[in-house]
Amino acid sequence: MSRFRLNGERAVWNDIDGEAVIINTDTSVYYSLNRSGTAVLRQIARGPCSVAGLAGYVSQAYGIAPETATAAVRALLGELQAEGLLDATTRDAEEPHRGDGEPASGPWEPPTLTRHGELERLVLSGE
Amino acid sequence: VEDSRARLIAKELQFLRSSPTRPLYFHGSSMEPLLADGDEVAIEPVAWDEIGPGDIVTYRFEDKFPTRRVIAKRSDRLVLACDNWPLLRFEAYRDDVLGRAVGRCRAGSWLRATDSEWHRARRVALRQCRLVFLHRVLASLRRRLTGIGVRESTRSTPR
Numbered sequence: 001m002s003r004f005r006l007n008g009e010r011a012v013w014n015d016i017d018g019e020a021v022i023i024n025t026d027t028s029v030y031y032s033l034n035r036s037g038t039a040v041l042r043q044i045a046r047g048p049c050s051v052a053g054l055a056g057y058v059s060q061a062y063g064i065a066p067e068t069a070t071a072a073v074r075a076l077l078g079e080l081q082a083e084g085l086l087d088a089t090t091r092d093a094e095e096p097h098r099g100d101g102e103p104a105s106g107p108w109e110p111p112t113l114t115r116h117g118e119l120e121r122l123v124l125s126g127e
Numbered sequence: 128v129e130d131s132r133a134r135l136i137a138k139e140l141q142f143l144r145s146s147p148t149r150p151l152y153f154h155g156s157s158m159e160p161l162l163a164d165g166d167e168v169a170i171e172p173v174a175w176d177e178i179g180p181g182d183i184v185t186y187r188f189e190d191k192f193p194t195r196r197v198i199a200k201r202s203d204r205l206v207l208a209c210d211n212w213p214l215l216r217f218e219a220y221r222d223d224v225l226g227r228a229v230g231r232c233r234a235g236s237w238l239r240a241t242d243s244e245w246h247r248a249r250r251v252a253l254r255q256c257r258l259v260f261l262h263r264v265l266a267s268l269r270r271r272l273t274g275i276g277v278r279e280s281t282r283s284t285p286r
Binding site: 014028030031124125 | 138143144188
């Protein structure tokens with residue numbers, strides 16, 4: 001079973017009031033995730049995750065049907081992977097505990113990855 | 128997250144990953160001769176306790192990242208100056224400091240913060256700041272003394 005993990009070389013992110021901002025440091029493209037997407041990202045950041053493991057977490061945390069959770073997680077992982085932010089691994093790494101008690105931050109909404117644009121070269125101001 | 132906020136956060140994240148292969152660029156003339164327009168600069172995250180006078184730090188100010196030399200450190204903020212503008216003073220609060228300059232590259236050649244040329248620039252800049260401070264103190268004293276002199280002469284003028 002494939003597990004997904006953050007591409008630590010490229011993907012750098014920060015959680016801003018429950019919503020993640022991510023930058024791909026190779027391409028300088030930056031993104032944001034809504035709250036449910038950020039909740040999934042937080043889980044991935046803790047260690048390699050399977051679709052089933054993440055869907056289980058989402059289903060439990062937001063109280064939604066497992067099929068809905070699986071479809072949403074699969075879609076989000078596909079997007080993150082297409083943007084080079086995630087790696088798939090088939091190694092049998094131990095899946096971290098999904099945090100039974102970790103509450104959902106806000107109501108359920110399908111995870112959304114927004115591509116904001118590309119940063120120009122970073123300039124230190126010395127004017 | 129609004130686009131402008133996401134952009135600023137992304138820039139700060141980019142800072143954390145700056146390295147010789149992902150350089151930052153210096154713009155302007157304020158830190159000449161050590162840092163000149165177009166120089167690549169390596170910035171590293173730094174603990175507050177490790178920052179001291181003479182260091183060059185980058186901090187967030189609105190949507191810009193000024194890079195200036197520390198001339199004094201208070202409990203919650205830094206007093207900064209530019210090597211090329213020693214008369215001006217700036218302040219950066221602790222939470223806004225993003226990192227410390229550890230090297231610059233010009234024409235393909237790196238100068239590190241551990242190199243003697245970097246130390247020399249540091250000494251010269253701090254000395255210049257101290258001279259400016261001294262000059263200001265003397266000027267202030269002179270104004271006071273002149274004021275006293277004027278008052279004394281006014282008082283002693285016969286009516």
